Amino acid sequence: MPTTKDGRGRPRLESVDQRIGAAALELLRTKGPAAVNIDSVAARSGVARTTIYRRYRGRDELMKATVDQLVDPPPLAPDLPVGEKLRWVLDGISDVLENGLGRGATAAVIADSDPDFTSALRARLAARLNAVTDLMNIDVRAGVLDASVDPDTLAGLLVGAYLAEVLRFGSPRDGWTDRAIELLTPAVTPHR
Missing domain, CATH: 1.10.357.10 (Tetracycline Repressor, domain 2)
Incomplete structure (x- = not known):
């Protein structure tokens, strides 16, 4: 053993x-x-x-x-296209909320019913999202993302969009991730 x-x-x-x-x-x-x-x-x-x-x-x-x-994702490849990076973030959010936390813990975080747990989870999620926002900042400097994109705001929008979909429909509808990416990608990439 x-x-x-x-x-x-x-x-x-x-x-x-x-x-x-x-x-x-x-x-x-x-x-x-x-x-x-x-x-x-x-x-x-x-x-x-x-x-x-x-x-x-x-x-x-x-x-x-x-x-x-709960929060131990595979690393994000920096050379992925913008849409695939958005998909990686959405898939990670889904994995943490559905397979990691589950509905009971997600509700507890939203309600902050256990402040010590919420703080510990926020710290772990912040570390994960900081890795993503660091890559987004690199993409902004490289011109891959529009210069007006604030990576922290974009990460928050992705988390919020996922939660809104779950609140409205119980779980993401078929094809929701694809539609969300199709909507967001042109909004965050430079207009040429």
Whole structure:
């Protein structure tokens, strides 16, 4: 069995770490961040509370580790055309909100019902979006994006557009991403 060692005690079983992480994510996705605590993760994962406490000092550390699992995208290729970069961002938003956070955690973030979780998630998302906006800034300087484009505003519009589609229809309609990209690409590229 694969193990990891943190310098203290016996080696840890990766399978136990995976069960803890999967249980925490499932609780987060289905019930929101308030449902993620040592007791509920122990019950869901079948891992003893003492074993979880050996890995995490408390709920805050457990939540940080859970948030760290959510936002880990593949890198964005800088030479993609503008439309494909927009698609990458929209696909990433969809992945985080639907497959990562789930509806329960997304609602908790919008309502800010767990400020510590919201802050941790915002910090993680900011790091991800900063990588995108840095590339957009390079594209503005290179003339690939229109000089008037503010990358932070564009990233916010993409997140907002996705959330609006979900709020209106329950999930993005077939072809919505393509239509959104077709609408936005001419608006953000230089007019020649």
